[in-house]
Amino acid sequence: MKAARFHGRGDIRVDEILEPVLRPGTVAVEVEWCGICGTDLHEYLEGPIFAPTPEAPHALTGESIPITLGHEFAGVVAEVGAGVDRLAVGDRVAVEPYIVCGRCDACSQGRYNVCASLGFVGLSGGGGGFSQFVVAEPRWIHPLGDLGTDVGALIEPLAVAYHAVRLSGARPEHSAVVFGAGPIGLVTTAALKAAGVGQVVVVEPAEARKGKAPVAGADIVLDPRETDVLGAVADLTNGRGADVTFECAGIDAVLETAIRATRAGGTCVNVAIWGHQARVTMNDLVFREVSLVGSLAYAHDHPATIEMVAGGLVDPFQFITGRIQLDDIVDKGFRELVDNKEENVKILVRP
Numbered sequence: 001m002k003a004a005r006f007h008g009r010g011d012i013r014v015d016e017i018l019e020p021v022l023r024p025g026t027v028a029v030e031v032e033w034c035g036i037c038g039t040d041l042h043e044y045l046e047g048p049i050f051a052p053t054p055e056a057p058h059a060l061t062g063e064s065i066p067i068t069l070g071h072e073f074a075g076v077v078a079e080v081g082a083g084v085d086r087l088a089v090g091d092r093v094a095v096e097p098y099i100v101c102g103r104c105d106a107c108s109q110g111r112y113n114v115c116a117s118l119g120f121v122g123l124s125g126g127g128g129g130f131s132q133f134v135v136a137e138p139r140w141i142h143p144l145g146d147l148g149t150d151v152g153a154l155i156e157p158l159a160v161a162y163h164a165v166r167l168s169g170a171r172p173e174h175s176a177v178v179f180g181a182g183p184i185g186l187v188t189t190a191a192l193k194a195a196g197v198g199q200v201v202v203v204e205p206a207e208a209r210k211g212k213a214p215v216a217g218a219d220i221v222l223d224p225r226e227t228d229v230l231g232a233v234a235d236l237t238n239g240r241g242a243d244v245t246f247e248c249a250g251i252d253a254v255l256e257t258a259i260r261a262t263r264a265g266g267t268c269v270n271v272a273i274w275g276h277q278a279r280v281t282m283n284d285l286v287f288r289e290v291s292l293v294g295s296l297a298y299a300h301d302h303p304a305t306i307e308m309v310a311g312g313l314v315d316p317f318q319f320i321t322g323r324i325q326l327d328d329i330v331d332k333g334f335r336e337l338v339d340n341k342e343e344n345v346k347i348l349v350r351p
Helices: 038-046 155-168 183-194 207-216 229-236 252-260 282-286 302-310 326-339
Strands: 002-008 011-016 027-035 072-080 092-095 133-136 141-143 175-179 199-203 220-222 242-247 262-270 291-294 320-325 346-350
Touching (some): 002 326, 038 326, 072 133, 072 155, 141 302, 155 242, 155 302, 175 183, 175 252, 183 199, 183 207, 199 207, 207 220, 229 252, 242 252, 252 262, 320 326, 326 346
Parallel strands (some): 175 199, 175 242, 199 220, 242 262, 262 291, 320 346
Antiparallel strands (some): 002 011, 027 072, 027 133, 027 346, 072 092, 092 141
């Protein structure tokens, strides 16, 4: 079968590889759509970052580059192994792309998303969504019901947002500010509105992304180049500051503003994956007892995310800005996202 594999920085190739082997207690999924994630893009531009190298193969998979990319994927059950009775051939499903040890303290708490040996299908080995077939354990496979597999490919990034909003404790009476209207900022905005949060403000300087924020659910969009963000948030919240804020950019100045925009006793959730060591003015947290919470991916969030989409609380199609074939993944996928990142949210690949 064909697969898009990461060989090194700037080097993604569509290779011919063997199909994965179905084992007892596993399920083979024929992938129909897989989204290109910002993490994939970082690997392409700057990697290997999360991708294991021959000098340091992944602790659980034992694999190293070249590896098949793609962790935002959905498809149809093609075959079920012995002992699997919850799923049937033909079921439309989304795959939660984890590789975890199941033994560490985090896993024993149910926080498998921060497993001590955490890996992701599509980044750490174990196959990937930019290929025709993926084999996974049933615990990671979530039925989509009547939802299509193109929508199913968006469940993974939407689950990231659902998890972050859940950790924030956001309630309908709260005010929220999302810093950054890239793909994660937009899905976080949508998840906040789906949770019934009454006032959602998005802070974003890029024109194209500012235009997408109201579609995702932003009530107000602030351009930090033109507006005193802290002053505007204070005005909108009667001087209190926002109940919850979300840092979705991974930029020091943005994190500082997000913390300072949070009300006394409020919560700032960091959703971004940082490419450098962040600088935090701790007194901004201490003097107002602001909680700074890290949010990584998702844990136990896929079923609720699927229900959120199936219930019409989020329009997933607004995030799909391109559909391409696997052979075009570099030129029409990765290069398109690099060269026109502000115009794109999610490009889906058909393996």
